[in-house]
Amino acid sequence: MPADYKSVSKAAWQIRQDILKMIYHAQSGHPGGSLGMTDVFAALFVGKLLRYDPKRPTWDKRDYLFLSNGHISPVLYATLAKVGYFPKEELLTFRQLNSRLQGHPHFTFNPKHRLPGVENSSGPLGQGLSQAAGMAIALKMDQKKNKVFCLMSDGEQQEGQIWEAYQFIIHHKLNNLIGIIDYNQIQISGVTKDVMSLGNLKLKLMSFGFKVLEMDAHDFENIFQKIEQAKLEKQNTIILAHSIPGKGVSFMEKDYRWHGRVPSESEYQQAIKELAIKEKNLV
């Protein structure tokens, strides 16, 4: 692994441990998607695919990351802390009283309650892409060059609003918006194709007018290449991020039951051990 990717990968294994610590401490939360999207978050923030400055969270030249599937908030929070938006100690307030780290992200302009780095409120699935489109059209109106990224889940594609948003994005030519779909094939009650099949998602998106890129969500070289390519595209672009839910923890990987389950004490210890070994053995 080239040196550049190695530091990002190392950060990703640490973020995964933080994710599990938060969820175990809170005794609630969603490990599956959070662990599955960790490499993408690490690439965006630690790998600086996004333009941002944790010292200036409201910097007007920053790129925006809208999280639409808000239940994977642990990966967002752990990554933001990792790159210095707020102290890492605050991660353990996740889902506790009076915390800025709500179960699903809460955006507010109120500086007292605002968690730096969080750009939107989300939770009810299907809304983030439209919110991102609103930001993208505002940026176009003001002739600004910032990019807007929107991270969604595949299960979320079942929401009708998502398809309203795709229609809107194409109609208004919002090519400053890049959608990333966590294509992990699971959702809360089973495998996506059994719960409500998405059919040929790629073809559907292409028929709407998108360029669709496919990305291995655990291969850093591929993540960097695809996201850089999407940033340069003139055509509206969606990236299908093929990921493994629960990535890095042997007994969680590809098992839909870990979408929103908390590990027992022994499971937690084993998971942390596995992740620490992966961090240490990085080559």
Added chain:
Amino acid sequence: MSEIKLKATRDGFGEAMLQLGKDNPQVVALCADLSDSLRLSEFKKNFPSRYIECGVAEQNMMSVGAGLALSEKIPFIASFAVFNPGRNLDQLRVATYSGLNIKVVGGYAGFGNGGDGATHQAFEDLAIMSSLPKMTVLVPADADQALGLTLLASQIVGPCYLRLGRVDLEPLSKFGALPKIEIGQAQVLKKGQDLSIFATGLMVQEALKAALELEKIGMSVEVLNFHTIKPLDRQAIIKSSQKTNAVIVAAEHDINSGLTSLVAQSLAQAMGQEIKEPVALESIGMNNTFGESANNQDLLKKYHFNYLEIINKAKLVLNKKKRLSL
């Protein structure tokens, strides 16, 4: 004598948007294929880059509005009230949770959409909107007030709902000089001693007409215009009720929620505190029923949204008051 021009509240909104287009570059308008109905066509023509057509997709429209507000634009998000907030409450709720500076415009509320029938007639929008934390809820009583309230809505920071009608109305100024509009303050349009009428929207002028008729038979009637449902002017409710001990609430809305239930709650809570004597209450509104198709005037008559019904209720409420004071 020149004839008074009748205008709907939507017309006042359209005029205000044109003015805001000129005065405030942060103001943008979003609409779901109803720019004529919502009187946004002139805004669209004059400020095309700030008019965002959303097509018939109200859920997306609300969240797009949220995204615009995140970038510190001031979006006016407009459609019929049955869809906006009727269809996109979830999206609105998330935007409101963030305290975003969005202005939701619910058109053709109440019987405004007469011929289209019950699917297009909103009688629950005020209940929905006044249950949301941080929301300001505004109901203009005529076109001039719609203009004024739209301008005021653009000046307050935070989520706001503007309820608009389609029925052409006489200007309230026809009934006398009007106090200045301030958000959160009921307007005392007429002072009286025997009976209070708390009205909102198109029922305000029906209340004024009723008051004139009741005065002919020697009754002294107070009329308050609640153009703001949230924050509700509880002090005005208490002050007037304490004086008259008889209240009629009149709103083109469901009576089991909205202004009627909010007034009842305010009165009940003030009993034994600011209010020492019992207050008799009657209300006019939709009661556990949907509307139907017909022209607006026939509907308003059938469902009792007129001054004659207020006069009927006046008799009832004054009888109650008499019994309470025995």
